[in-house]
Amino acid sequence: xxxxxxxxxxxxxxxxxxxxxxxxxxxxxxxxxxxxxxxxxxxxxxxxxxxxxxxxxxxxxxxxxxxxxxxxxxxxxxxxxxxxxxxxxxxxxxxxxxxxxxxxxxxxxxxxxxxxxxxxxxxxxxxxxxxxxxxxxxxxxxxxxxxxxxxxxxxxxxxxxxxxxxxxxxxxxxxxxxxxxxxxxxxxxxxxxxxxxxxxxxxxxxxxxxxxxxxxxxxxxxxxxxxxxxxxxxxxxxxxxxxxxxxxxxxxxxxxxxxxxxxxxxxxxxxxxxxxxxxxxxxxxxxxxxxxxxxxxxxxxxxxxxxxxxxxxxxxxxxxxxxxxxxxxxxxxxxxxxxxxxxxxxxxxxxxxxxxxxxxxxxxxxxxxxxxxxxxxxxxxxxxxxxxxxxxxxxxxxxxxxxxxxxxxxxxxxxxxxxxxxxxxxxxxxxxxxxxxxxxxxxxxxxxxxxxxxxxxxxxxxxxxxxxxxxxxxxxxxxxxxxxxxxxxxxxxxxxxxxxxxxxxxxxxxxxxxxxxxxxxxxxxxxxxxxxxxxxxxxxxxxxxxxxxxxxxxxxxxxxxxxxxxxxxxxxxxxxxxxxxxxxxxxxxxxxxxxxxxxxxxxxxxxxxxxxxxxxxxxxxxxxxxxxxxxxxxxxxxxxxxxxxxxxxxxxxxxxxxxxxxxxxxxxxxxxxxxxxxxxxxxxx
Amino acid sequence: xxxxxxxxxxxxxxxxxxxxxxxxxxxxxxxxxxxxxxxxxxxxxxxxxxxxxxxxxxxxxxxxxxxxxxxxxxxxxxxxxxxxxx
Numbered sequence: 001x002x003x004x005x006x007x008x009x010x011x012x013x014x015x016x017x018x019x020x021x022x023x024x025x026x027x028x029x030x031x032x033x034x035x036x037x038x039x040x041x042x043x044x045x046x047x048x049x050x051x052x053x054x055x056x057x058x059x060x061x062x063x064x065x066x067x068x069x070x071x072x073x074x075x076x077x078x079x080x081x082x083x084x085x086x087x088x089x090x091x092x093x094x095x096x097x098x099x100x101x102x103x104x105x106x107x108x109x110x111x112x113x114x115x116x117x118x119x120x121x122x123x124x125x126x127x128x129x130x131x132x133x134x135x136x137x138x139x140x141x142x143x144x145x146x147x148x149x150x151x152x153x154x155x156x157x158x159x160x161x162x163x164x165x166x167x168x169x170x171x172x173x174x175x176x177x178x179x180x181x182x183x184x185x186x187x188x189x190x191x192x193x194x195x196x197x198x199x200x201x202x203x204x205x206x207x208x209x210x211x212x213x214x215x216x217x218x219x220x221x222x223x224x225x226x227x228x229x230x231x232x233x234x235x236x237x238x239x240x241x242x243x244x245x246x247x248x249x250x251x252x253x254x255x256x257x258x259x260x261x262x263x264x265x266x267x268x269x270x271x272x273x274x275x276x277x278x279x280x281x282x283x284x285x286x287x288x289x290x291x292x293x294x295x296x297x298x299x300x301x302x303x304x305x306x307x308x309x310x311x312x313x314x315x316x317x318x319x320x321x322x323x324x325x326x327x328x329x330x331x332x333x334x335x336x337x338x339x340x341x342x343x344x345x346x347x348x349x350x351x352x353x354x355x356x357x358x359x360x361x362x363x364x365x366x367x368x369x370x371x372x373x374x375x376x377x378x379x380x381x382x383x384x385x386x387x388x389x390x391x392x393x394x395x396x397x398x399x400x401x402x403x404x405x406x407x408x409x410x411x412x413x414x415x416x417x418x419x420x421x422x423x424x425x426x427x428x429x430x431x432x433x434x435x436x437x438x439x440x441x442x443x444x445x446x447x448x449x450x451x452x453x454x455x456x457x458x459x460x461x462x463x464x465x466x467x468x469x470x471x472x473x474x475x476x477x478x479x480x481x482x483x484x485x486x487x488x489x490x491x492x493x494x495x496x497x498x499x500x501x502x503x504x505x506x507x508x509x510x511x512x513x514x515x516x517x518x519x520x521x522x523x524x525x526x527x528x529x530x531x532x533x534x535x536x537x538x539x540x541x542x543x544x545x546x547x548x549x550x551x552x553x554x555x556x557x558x559x560x561x562x563x564x565x566x567x568x569x570x571x572x573x574x575x576x577x578x579x580x581x582x583x584x585x586x587x588x589x590x591x592x593x594x595x596x597x598x599x600x601x602x603x604x605x606x607x608x609x610x611x612x613x614x615x616x617x618x619x620x621x622x623x624x625x626x627x628x629x630x631x632x633x634x635x636x637x638x639x640x641x642x643x644x645x646x647x648x649x650x651x652x653x654x655x656x657x658x659x660x661x662x663x664x665x666x667x668x669x670x671x672x673x674x675x676x677x678x679x680x681x682x683x684x685x
Numbered sequence: 686x687x688x689x690x691x692x693x694x695x696x697x698x699x700x701x702x703x704x705x706x707x708x709x710x711x712x713x714x715x716x717x718x719x720x721x722x723x724x725x726x727x728x729x730x731x732x733x734x735x736x737x738x739x740x741x742x743x744x745x746x747x748x749x750x751x752x753x754x755x756x757x758x759x760x761x762x763x764x765x766x767x768x769x770x771x
Contacts, residue, residue, distance in 0.1 A: 067714055067715065068710075068711075068714045070710065070714075072711055102741070103740070103741055103742045104741075105716065105740045105741065106715065106716045106740050106742065109714060109716075134741075222710050223703075223709050223710055223713050226710065226713040226714055226718070227713065227718055227719070230713075230716075230718050252743075253726065253743075256727060260727060260729065260730065261730070262730045263730075265730050266730065354727075354729055354734060354736065354745045355729055355730055355731075357729065357733070357734050357745075357747065358729065358731040358732070358733050358734070359731070361747075367734070367745075465707075466707050466708070468708060468711070468746070468747065468749075468750050469734055469745070469746060469747045469750070470708075470711055470712065470715060470744065470745075470746045470750060471744070471745050471746075472715070472742060472743070472744055472745075473727075473736055473742075473743040473744070473745055474742075474743075475742075475743075
């Protein structure tokens with residue numbers, strides 16, 4: 001898909017964080033976009049195809065937001081490398097620099113750096129309406145003349161200016177810009193020397209090469225350069241921007257008085273979290289029911305319309321049962337991602353970082369760790385990638401190490417299933433859903449253990465450089481529906497696809513392990529019951545169930561489960577849970593699918609839901625219900641701590657470029673899980 | 686020598702220099718250039734970090750970073766407001 005020839009135009013979109021870059025990208029590409037690995041690295045980057053007049057096509061990449069061409073964080077490194085590395089496959093032909101018109105001065109600093117690279121650039125101005133509200137009058141003609149490049153104002157919300165931007169990209173000769181400052185005069189000797197090595201470089205490219213290889217030589221020249229750029233920008237803005245009316249106190253500032261208030265700030269934050277968890281249970285209940293019903297209808301349909309036999313059994317009890325166990329949680333996951341996307345897009349998340357920095361610092365993290373931690377309740381993988389904007393190495397590593405303790409959405413299926421088994425779906429005082437409250441408790445356990453683990457690591461990990469918290473608080477904006485929808489589509493697609501692959505594979509393997517046994521043990525069971533007198537018709541069903549559960553016991557899966565049973569028995573788990581635990585080493589959500597597979601094998605039909613089936617399960621010795629409070633809580637806590645997710649392990653490896661952190665993380669979380677479950681079960685059994 | 690830490694909420698001041706060499710470039714890129722006027726606009730609920738208005742936007746930083754920003758010409762918020770409304 002989207003194969004482009006070498007001749008086709010390559011465009012890069014870059015700009016400061018919060019400047020509306022991604023909205024411009026979405027307006028240009030629509031649904032025609034994908035997240036893929038950035039050429040030659042393991043870094044994920046968004047790319048899309050822009051079609052012009054149904055004929056011309058261009059490949060666009062959306063680079064992470066950056067404040068400067070001298071990167072301070074991993075995020076900025078990725079963006080700058082794509083722009084300045086001439087050997088990069090993504091090296092663009094045209095650069096769109098997106099600038100926030102209401103915050104032009106600082107945005108133009110980065111623009112002027114990028115423009116000095118000597119590539120064709122277009123200045124894309126967003127947030128013109130906000131600039132106008134601030135009383136700013138921007139003379140676009142003068143601005144364009146002074147900078148020597150094309151300036152295109154756009155409004156991605158209503159699409160205004162997007163066609164003009166496309167015209168500009170494809171139909172105009174892009175002039176090279178005026179140089180705002182004299183780079184050569186900053187370091188004449190160094191640049192002359194560098195030019196010998198790279199005759200094709202311009203002054204600024206030489207300067208960047210010196211920065212890359214002999215940074216110490218530049219020393220104060222970098223701040224001198226920044227001061228000169230700002231003063232040149234001031235001169236241009238003096239000419240082309242006028243303040244019409246006196247600046248009124250902005251809406252954002254008034255809102256901040258409440259949202260970051262000493263008391264109300266925290267109350268509102270907790271209230272928002274509360275609303276999120278309550279709605280995950282109450283709103284998603286209905287779509288989950290529909291999904292569940294359609295899957296069981298489909299399973300029944302398949303059973304009755306296709307010839308009976310092992311293949312039928314494999315598809316109904318292996319694949320369909322496994323898939324439905326996961327797809328059913330899609331509504332909850334979408335809701336979670338939606339809330340996080342709205343909070344992030346509106347600018348509220350930056351305030352949360354601002355309020356929490358002091359607390360986070362005490363446990364060795366940074367205010368910027370809050371967003372990855374909160375997104376950790378959706379999925380650890382993008383959250384670990386979201387730590388890239390934390391500049392300090394130690395703060396970033398600690399954040400990465402504790403993110404998997406946050407209860408991610410893959411645990412949601414496990415929690416939901418176990419919670420619904422131990423508590424009825426009732427309302428407390430008519431307002432609180434009891435199940436929702438327990439669920440919130442599980443999330444709090446995850447959060448507090450992450451904080452505690454971070455505090456311990458603060459003393460164990462050595463710092464490499466000075467840490468700091470310098471963060472822009474963007475103005476509040478109404479979240480853009482289109483951006484959020486695109487995020488949701490992308491995240492759900494990844495979830496269904498990535499989780500689906502693993503689940504189908506695990507379900508099939510499990511089904512085989514559970515349907516076959518070593519030697520002729522299965523035949524012996526059949527023979528044993530064949531000899532029994534079948535005259536008692538009433539007992540036919542019972543006998544068939546007995547055969548099935550004896551077969552599971554004798555199967556390969558049963559053998560394996562009993563092999564590990566001694567290790568997990570102190571936690572209250574039997575061999576059936578053992579099979580599920582092992583199969584969910586790859587991904588936690590597999591647990592539910594595995595339970596479905598295991599228990600469907602012991603039952604006649606699919607009509608009983610997996611929860612009811614598990615509640616019927618009796619202890620073979622005491623004949624009391626198998627899933628007691630102690631077992632359910634021990635199991636839930638095991639899932640709360642254990643790192644059962646191959647994707648997380650792979651992501652930590654990619655982000656830290658060493659197995660050290662990935663393996664340490666796996667070991668400490670597994671140890672913690674075992675210990676906590678052991679204590680809980682032994683105390684409450 | 687006064688630093689940004691000495692500024693009270695709502696007060697304006699002019700940046701004179703940045704003393705921390707490690708943070709100098711980052712702070713300057715974020716708009717904290719000597720000669721620039723800033724205003725202390727917010728203090729986080731726990732007293733740290735703080736937020737300033739610089740170059741027309743809001744920037745938050747810790748007190749330890751604010752201590753490296755040297756300032757003079759502190760203007761109380763009332764006077765500045767009056768001179769604006771006049």
